Amino acid sequence: MKILRRLLVVGSGRSTSKSAISFGPFNFATQTRWMKPANTAQTRLENRTRDLKLDRLTANRRRLNLILNLHRLVSARKRGPFVAIQSLSKLAPQAGIKTLPAGAFIRKYPHIFEVFTHPAYHNRCFRFTQKFIALIREEEVMIAQLEQDSVTRIKKLLLMSVNGTLHLHSLRLIRDELGFPENFRESIIRKYNTDFKMVDLEVVELAVKDCERPYMAAKVEKWREKEYKEKWLSEFEVKYAFPINFPTGFKKEAGFKEKLNNWQRMSYVKPYEKTNIVNVRSCGGVERYEKRAVGIIHELLSLTVEKMVRVERLAHFRKDLGIEVNIRELLLNHPGIFYISTKGDSQMVYLREAYSSKGCLVEPNRIYNARRMLLEVLLMGSRNTRGLNLEREVQEKQTVIVKENENKSSMVDGDFVIPILEKC
Structure with a gap:
């Protein structure tokens, strides 16, 4: 009886806690069912072996996509390809930028964003650097030059399909991954009407079916x-x-x-x-x-x-x-x-x-190399690279030459000029 009283006292003392007594004199015969560990796609996804290189590449690609989304929004503005920093907080969520404040995001990538003062309104604005815009234009030129490769990709996808047809909505979702231009429906599918035929507004098929299947x-x-x-x-x-x-x-x-x-x-x-x-x-x-x-x-x-x-x-x-x-x-x-x-x-x-x-x-291919250059500009962060140093040195030399020419033109024979700032 003394042992039972002690157990009851211990049980009443622990009754306030969340966890109950697992075993005792009153539940020792109770059967306990142990659940098997779940083996689902979600558990296998969580327990898979990680590849750190590809995970790091995914994180960098995600940041680059956020910047490209912001570039599309800024380029579509009617006032010009620049945005006031005060109004950036309204534009950033549309591009998917939610983790950082808009101002901190711009200061983080000085090789991509350029901050300046508007000459008329005298407020702080930002725009994309000419180097970043040139790389985007280079990618667009590469996609336009490799138009025939896009035609071959669509043909292969149509030959893999069950009924020989594809929905344009599916192709539009992976347009960037396949390297298609933005208006590929007009510039590729309707342009090459001898290869493709529109069955419906959003369905495409080969004009001549199974003609190239043996060669693929x-x-x-x-x-x-x-x-x-x-x-x-x-x-x-x-x-x-x-x-x-x-x-x-x-x-x-x-x-x-x-x-x-x-x-x-x-x-x-x-x-x-x-x-x-x-x-x-x-x-x-x-x-x-x-x-x-x-x-x-x-x-x-x-x-x-x-x-x-x-x-x-x-x-x-x-x-x-x-x-x-x-x-x-x-x-x-x-x-x-x-x-x-x-x-x-x-x-x-x-x-x-x-x-x-x-x-x-x-x-690697040509489009991949162009996108890799964009990614390298992103990975520079706020570092001052040698390439930028060389550009600044060239600009400084040009300004020095211009000033020397101005001084020579302003000097007259017989004038005496003391070079006060020569050693500065």
Whole structure:
């Protein structure tokens, strides 16, 4: 009885606390159910092996997109390509700038923003530097020059589609990723009317169907051919394989290598082949259907300029390309092929084989190089680089030469001038 009283006293003393007694003389026979750890796409996304290089690239790209959004808003103003700093607080949320005050955001990037005093209103304003504007113009010129590449990308996407049609809304969402001009509907689709035909206001198809299908090959086929010739691998090992590149620190469970080898050898309907009805109930039907979806997403990412795209925008291609699966779960199931970065307010998927260990493209293109220059200007921050120092030295030399010429022209024969500021 004394022992029971002591237990009751301890229980009454702890009754005020939030946590109850786990075990005691009155509940020792109660069965406790232990929940299994959840294995969902969200938990796998949180517990995945991180790639710090690609995460850092995602954060930098997000900051650059905020600045480009602000540039579009400022350029569209009728008064001129400048904004008063007082009214910037109203314009910044429209561009997505919410983490920093508008003034601090401008002071953070002096190589992009230039602060000046308005000559008429005498208030402080800002505008974009000529160097930054020149880089944006250079990217636009590159996109216009590579118009034929955009035509080829649209053809490949149409050949991958189930019915040979695509919605323009889906293409418009990844226009920047594919390197299309802003008015690609008029400048590309309607211009090349011998290649494309508008079925509806927002649906496009090939003018002549399946004429180029035998000549189209996926990007991964070049890698397979290289592996077959250089590494002397058998066709059985390479014909349906994908390049695998796991991030540093990736843990492989028991039997993982055998499952991966079996998946690499498994056949599937390739992206540019005519889709046949896949019997899901047959042996490996679900796996073959998912592997075809992996091949389509792999080819779609290969067609982009920077080999990356937002995950939520891939969902708009599910019906047209025949990948009606949980896309995020599919990407997480193949960490050696894709990588999802969650830095910022959106999830970006990268093609792992396209990036080196330094976070740069292995095979850069002209549009990527132009965008990389914009990113380098952003990463300068408030640092005073040698390039800017050279520009200032040239400007100072020019001003000195102009002053010397003015002094020589103002001097008359017989005048005596004492150079007071010569040593200053």
